[in-house]
Amino acid sequence: MKIKSVMLKFKCKDVGFECSFVAKGKTEDDILSQCANHAKNDHGMKPEEITDELRNKIKANIHKSWF
Numbered sequence: 484m485k486i487k488s489v490m491l492k493f494k495c496k497d498v499g500f501e502c503s504f505v506a507k508g509k510t511e512d513d514i515l516s517q518c519a520n521h522a523k524n525d526h527g528m529k530p531e532e533i534t535d536e537l538r539n540k541i542k543a544n545i546h547k548s549w550f
């Protein structure tokens with residue numbers, strides 16, 4: 484049986500933003516770095532505003548899909 488690869492997805496609106504951004508990647512770190520860029524570029528957040536609490540919130544809202 485072939486091992487399926489997992490795709491991780493995160494929707495910005497799942498953490499309370501009015502936003503249609505979706506991050507897709509293979510690893511949590513990949514998602515988190517995309518979110519950090521997105522938060523900075525599209526929400527005008529400063530690096531110090533991307534706290535561990537926010538990271539944990541993002542991690543808790545990452546969905547896995549198998550294909």
Ligand SMILES: [Zn+2]
Nearest residue numbers: 495500502504
């Ligand atoms: Zn957003």
